Amino acid sequence: MDQDLQGYRQKIDGIDEELVRLFRERMEVCADIAQWKAKNGQPVYDARRERSLLSRVADLAGEEMDEYVRVLYTTIMDLSKAYQKRRTHPGELYGQLRTALENTPQLFPQRAMVACQGVEGAYSQLAAEKFFRLPNIMYCNTFESVFAAIEAGLCRYGVLPVENSTAGSVNKVYDLMVAHKFYIVRSLRLKVDHNLLAKPGVRLEDVREVYSHQQAISQCQGFLSRHPEIHVNVCENTAAAAKLVAESDRTDIAALSSRACAEQYGLSCLAASVQDTGNNYTRFICISKNMEVYPGADRTSIMIVVPHKPGTLYSVLSRFYALGINLTKLESRPIPDRDFEFMFYFDIDASVYAPQLSQVLADLEAQYPEFRYLGSYSEIM
16 A cells, blocks of 8 residues: 555656646746737736636636636736746836845934824834834824825834734724835834823722723723723823823813823823733834835735735735745735725735745736835834
8 A cells, every 4th residue: 555655656746847847838938928028019918818728728627627727727827927027027126125225224223203193102102212212203193194294204204003912903004004105114012001090189980981092992891891880982092081181170081091191191090901901012113205124124014906806815825825935914904995905914024135035026016016015124022
């Protein structure tokens, strides 16, 4: 029996050798076709030709194998198109990335003008103070205003939250990623503790209303459910909630906010660390209008809009698998004003110097017209 299995395996090895030889030959012919199309002004993609080819190979495969062959040849054709585009229209990203690596200083700046959403004491401010030793902070009312400040040249960097370990992604920021062109230059995970803050002398049993950001409220549902007598109000951020309580004449309101805000606005802590889990982190990104890639960058973020048809996401994911590249995040978001179309956000775990990263970025840039490179960076704790 073992001898029979060994014989089968040898037969498979021989077939694989022939498949690889034929695949290389096919790709060489694809390169010749690409040159001809470029010379004669023809596009790489030919929908009619692809439909005809898929139908033909499915017929050749027979009823039992037709679906398997369709999947195989869809992948082969995706690889062929990417290869053709790389041969005839080399992407700009590789050159831009190399230039950024050469021109970016060796050390991340310690001082900078930084835009943050919120007011003094916001978690974005705490994140900015971890990114930079001496940040000059410009406070903005909205996430949109942070992007606008960078685009207008009012500041060099912006700091934004993108996800929380308990409440999930900050969807508004992902939507703004689609609308604005910028680059992530660094990220960090900030430990978040929510505390119930009120004016000095106020007791917990006196509180009838609490103010905070929606994310903080969702992270403290256990505590709030134990106090059904407290009405919950949403405001723009946790620091603004603390400021509102401090400036109000009322003594029956409180805020879910940070310890830093208690000190900043002279409030007392009625209940500490009231979030549902002690392992509560928010991930912040530092963004810039210019591409900056600092030494040690080992994470890359991209966005891709894929056609709304079966197998398109699989086609993207198969590139990472084939090159042994790990994904640390995959997020989908509907595109505003475009029915049934989605943007996919990827965090790629790979050194910026790895040849596999350059290859997958080049392939995806060539294959997908709506491909967006968001930056290569390192993450600090």
